[in-house]
Amino acid sequence: MARRQSSSPDAVSNKTHTARLMGMWVPLMVVTELVFWFVLQPHIPPGRQSDSAQGQQFDITVLSMIATPVFELVIMYFIYSLLVWRHPKGAPLVDGPPIRSNMKIQTAWMVITSAMVFGAFVFGTYELVVPAGAGGGEGPNPIWKPSGKVLPVQVIAQQWRFTYRYPTLGGFETSQLVIPNHTEIAFHVTSLDVVHNFWAYQLGVKADANPQSDNVAYTHTNQVGRFTVRCAELCGIWHGAMYNYGHVVPRAQFSSWATSTKARLASNTKNLPPFSYAGYVPSANGAAGSFYSPQDKFGPLETYGAATPTS
Amino acid sequence: MAISATAASAGLGSPGGVPGVSSPSKGTRLNIGTGFLGAVIGYLVGHWLGNFIASGYQAVQGSGANNVAIVLALALGALGWLTGMGVLSYPIAKLLGHDAPEERPEAGWGRYLRFTLDHKVVGVQYMVGVLLFFFTGGLFAMALRTELLSPTVHLFDPNRYIEIVSEHGTIMMMMATSLVLGPLGNFLVPLMIGSRRMALPRVEATSFWIFISGLMVILTAPALGGFQTGWTGYAPLQTQSNLGMDSYLVGFVVIGTGMILGGFNMVVTIINYRAPGMRWSRLPIFAWSMLATGSILATATPVLAVGLYMGLLDRTVRTANFVNSHGGNAFLWENLFWFFGHPEVYIMALPGFGIAAELLPVFTRKPLFAYRVGAAGMIGVALLSYFVWQHHLFQSGINPDMRPLFMLTTELISIPTGFIYLVGMGTLWRARIRLELPMLFVLALYFNFLIGGLTGVFLSDVPVNVTVHGSFFVLAHFHYTIMGGLVFAFFGGLYYWLPRITGSMMNETLGKIHFWMMFIFFNFTFFPLFIVGLLGMPRRVFEYAPRLQTLNDIATISSYLLGFSFVIFTINFVWSQFISPKPAPPNPWQSRGLEWMMPNPLPFHNFSRIPVILSDPYRYGEPDALPVADFGSEELRPETAGMAVDAAGQPIEKGDA
Incomplete structure (x- = not known):
């Protein structure tokens, strides 16, 4: 660009402006990256209670390490522009240099942003596929599964609470969520009424609970302790109060808990509907989970007949 | 502009007035007052009709709350509003084979409270309309933030809280679709592309009055018990929700119609009403953004309308489109909603x-x-x-x-x-x-x-x-x-x-x-x-x-x-x-934009003759750049352009350009 005036900002060459910006940005970027990797990473949610949580912690750290330098560069550029190229208030109006385009810069911009986007895509896909869905809901027929033995837990959401059913341990249903440590867990999330969401925050697990549908999410537990379960999909009036706590316990403790709970709930368990991964229909008469009054003479129950259990 | 039904106004102007200026008898002028009257009548008729044809259809057995009655009341209320505003006078007259009443140019404050075809009036109407929307939604936002001051001490009961969340979200989302395209788009795009008007002025004005009726419909929700779904309206919670849900479904259909019309009109205008020389490479970047926004509005919104219609059927005649236990599927709503919902994000x-x-x-x-x-x-x-x-x-x-x-x-x-x-x-x-x-x-x-x-x-x-x-x-x-x-x-x-x-x-x-x-x-x-x-x-x-x-x-x-x-x-x-x-001053920011090249206040028809565009509006720093447009030999002052001027100094032209 031509030097149009000899006044200070215009006398500075493009290269100098660029060098100044880079000189400020590069050290800042290096510090930011180091702080994110070494200082902040262990504290970034959702923690390390499970493999999926730890994976998400890593992913959030990596994305932050990409996003923050971009943020710093752009903001630094804006601040620099305002400091260096600001037109004094009240001074007569002068036009700037008529730079309409610059093929080099435009091409570089597109190449760099495209490379970042495809990089993020490859990284995200790897981090999704390799850790068996990364703790997210994978629908009824997951294609990314963990190898080895898995403990299935059915999560049954309803307005406005969660219950849990353990099909491989006698099929009892309880309001306590207890899972063993160092174990691959498969959460089979379903709902009795509206759409809910099972969010086990510290486990890095989130899956929508859809009526008459199975949504599977895998995780591998790593640390004993309590975790929070919240509904993360608006489900009506008491959505805000729909939370409870789960516990990751040592395996031996889990076995004794399962044995005693199975015995304690035996009389209830035999009245439960047959277990099914395809959903959970507690009663066929619409008493639970129907949206139309069972007595409604115009309702679908009257028109189509009662819904039947799917198993 | 008022819709005058007098014979004189259809031709050469009414006796005694300035030629071309309408002065119809007061009784025939439809305005915001008759609009409200139409809305109330429509609501009452709809409510009665719903109870008459579907007395047994109750949301909860024995509650007396009838979804059919509420849906018809809201829909006919919106229709009554449009009729009362005079939006439908022209199409109805045409349908019945009559000479259509002609909308005449008009000065004064009254035109802002009427069905007016001037894009500059519609722009100002939209500006006031979106600000009303925005401040209403903002008050709801502050109410819900107040509730969140404490995790345990509650200002509202949970139902009221969810109602406020839902109202805030829905009002803001409805408003934001038209926040810029409505006021600034309608006002500025014709000025920027060298046009005297939007391509379809009647459609433009209609989109505004539909927009306002959408706001009124959504504001009926609190009186009907609110709705619990947030602005996303997820089914089957939607199916289960109480009568306020009907306000959401009908309100979004109504405002969606306005969005489709407004977006369509914007696209048509930018494609067809550019002045000579306004090539695509000279089109102001704001007009490009309006073109992109308008095209999404016109094509994404119908998908939402389909979803809303299915939801209304679920709630009124029990079709169970979104209810799994009766053969429907809750995922269907999520797909229909977000197929519109994400393009909407770019509309905003x-x-x-x-x-x-x-x-x-x-x-x-x-x-x-x-x-x-x-x-x-x-x-x-x-x-x-x-x-x-x-x-x-x-x-x-x-x-x-x-x-x-x-x-x-x-x-x-x-x-x-x-x-x-x-x-x-x-x-x-x-x-x-x-x-x-x-x-x-x-x-x-x-x-x-x-x-x-x-x-x-x-x-x-x-x-x-x-x-x-x-x-x-x-x-x-x-x-x-x-x-x-x-x-x-x-x-x-x-x-x-x-x-x-x-x-x-x-x-x-x-x-x-x-x-x-x-x-x-x-x-x-x-x-x-x-x-x-x-x-x-x-x-x-x-x-x-x-x-x-x-x-x-x-x-x-x-x-x-x-x-x-x-x-x-x-x-x-x-x-x-x-x-x-x-x-x-006529050009306070020393802009090269075509919209600033006209005198202040703006002449009624913007340009006495359509300018020939010579360059894009961004040629700063180019000493030998051509001016942005050639306006011909005459200045654009109304008096020198030979335009009629009324008592207020407003230029008047006969009929429409």
Whole structure:
């Protein structure tokens, strides 16, 4: 660009402006990256209670390490522009240099942003596929599964609470969520009424609970302790109060808990509907989970007949 | 313009008046009053009809609450409003084979309260309309932030809280679709492309009065018990929700009709009504953004309308489209809704980009950098917006194997979105930056949208989405893009173009106080919410972990001050536009834009002769650049252009151009 005036900002060459910006940005970027990797990473949610949580912690750290330098560069550029190229208030109006385009810069911009986007895509896909869905809901027929033995837990959401059913341990249903440590867990999330969401925050697990549908999410537990379960999909009036706590316990403790709970709930368990991964229909008469009054003479129950259990 | 039914007005003007000016008898003039009357009559007729034809259809057995009656009441109420406003007089007259009554030019305040075809009047009507919407939604926002002051002490019961959340979200989303396209698009696009009017003035005016009826319908929800679904209206909660849900479904259908019409009209106008010489390569970048926005509005909204219609059928005649236990599927709503919902996000982003890119050259005295890339980026965003909707459903269990694809399309959209930063940063390079009030808003958009855009990358990444989906992180993200982007751009645009629209400048000191309060407290309101979300607080809850109270309180208190900044704006607006207007010079910002080349106030038909466009409006710093347009030998003053002038000095022309 031509030097149009000899006044200070215009006398500075493009290269100098660029060098100044880079000189400020590069050290800042290096510090930011180091702080994110070494200082902040262990504290970034959702923690390390499970493999999926730890994976998400890593992913959030990596994305932050990409996003923050971009943020710093752009903001630094804006601040620099305002400091260096600001037109004094009240001074007569002068036009700037008529730079309409610059093929080099435009091409570089597109190449760099495209490379970042495809990089993020490859990284995200790897981090999704390799850790068996990364703790997210994978629908009824997951294609990314963990190898080895898995403990299935059915999560049954309803307005406005969660219950849990353990099909491989006698099929009892309880309001306590207890899972063993160092174990691959498969959460089979379903709902009795509206759409809910099972969010086990510290486990890095989130899956929508859809009526008459199975949504599977895998995780591998790593640390004993309590975790929070919240509904993360608006489900009506008491959505805000729909939370409870789960516990990751040592395996031996889990076995004794399962044995005693199975015995304690035996009389209830035999009245439960047959277990099914395809959903959970507690009663066929619409008493639970129907949206139309069972007595409604115009309702679908009257028109189509009662819904039947799917198993 | 009033719709006059007198024979005289159909021809050469009424006796005794200025030729061409209508002065029909008072009794035939339909206005906002007759509109309200029509709405009430329509509501009552609809309610009676619903109870008459479907007396047994009750939401809850024995409750007496009848969805059919409410849906018909709201729908006929909206129709009654349009009839009362005179929106339907012309088509009805045509249908019945009569000579259609002709809408005549008119001066005075009354035209703002009527069905008026002048795009400049419709623009001002829209401006007042969106501000009403925005402030109403803002009050709901402050109410729900107040509830979140404490995790345990409650101001509202949970039902009331969810109603407020739902009302806030729905009103704001409805408003934001038309926030820029309605007022600034309708007012400025004809001026920018050298046209005397929008292509379809009747459609344009109709879209505005539909927009207002949509607001009225959604505001009936609290009286009907509210709705519990938030603005996303997820079924089957939707099917289960009480009568206020009907207001949501009918209201969105109504306003959706207005959105389709408004968007369609914008696209038609920009394609067909450009002045000679206004090539695509000379089209102002704001018009490009309006073209992209209009095309999404016109094509995405019908999908939502289909979903809403199915939901209405579920609630009224029990079709169970979205109820799994009776053969329907709840996923269907999620797909239909988000197939519209995500393009809608770009309906709310592109106009902001358009304003920012339009204002930058004026306040940097430089050509817009990489103009073609910027325009291509807007079209690219508009096209890609149809291929990303399932990123809202990453954890839903629908099509889980498609998640990498939708992750890719979502991240791809950041490439054309990034162009707006290329354009902005390139334009600032070696510029002569004037930090005038509108420029501050533009710079704020770049700051806010950067945060909004970069956090969007986190949301698009499926593994990270597991943690942030449905949390306050999402909420903070989209407030940073919509409020931080679109709303800041809108207010910047108002400060910039109000001298053009009303002929009066805004007070600069009050404007700066407004800006700094809005910018600082916007960030203090929404930035803590990113952290709150990452720490595990889901959206739309009234109870949260006590350890998150401090962050929530910072957000709440900042939200009050953010709200107060709009009080300052309103005071400024009323004072400097109505009470003590300070006349603006014809071109206060020394812009090269065609819209500033006309005298102040604007002539009725904008251009006495259509200008020939000679160059794009961004040729700053080019001493031998051609002027932006050739206006012919005559000045554009009404008196020299030979136009009729009424008593108020307003130029009048016969009929329509």
